[in-house]
Amino acid sequence: MALRSLLTTAERGQVLEIPTGTEDLAAHYTLSEADMSLIRQRRSDANRLCFAIQLCLLRHPGIALTDDTEVPTEMIDWVAARLDIPAEAWD
Structure with a gap:
């Protein structure tokens, strides 16, 4: 069969692509004050940015950040x- x-x-x-339009980014990746508190706990700009991107990707489209993830x-x-x-800082 x-x-x-x-x-x-x-x-x-x-469904699974990472959005790139400003409206879509705002709709899916607006960070709450609780999110910002977690992000601020990271030590460097690179760690804060990477943590925030990971948090966003887990929420939509529900994927984990890996070495081969193409982040727009x-x-x-x-x-x-x-x-x-x-x-x-992403570099």
């Missing part, structure tokens, strides 16, 4: 601006 996919490739992309620069810039951290 052949397995059928529930989602088409386009639908899967809509739009997302990095958007989250870094919210944390008042230079986006270059």
Whole structure:
């Protein structure tokens, strides 16, 4: 018996892709004060930014940050601006 996919490739992309539009970033990745408190506990800008990106990705699209995860620069810039951290800390 052949397995059928529930989602088409386009639908899967809509659900699992990391958003890059400003409205989508705001809708999915707005950090609460509790989130900001957790993020501030990290020692360096790089650790704070990486922790925040990981937190965002776990919430949507529900993936863990790994070595091969392609994080769009739009997302990095958007989250870094919210944390008042230079986006270059991601490097």
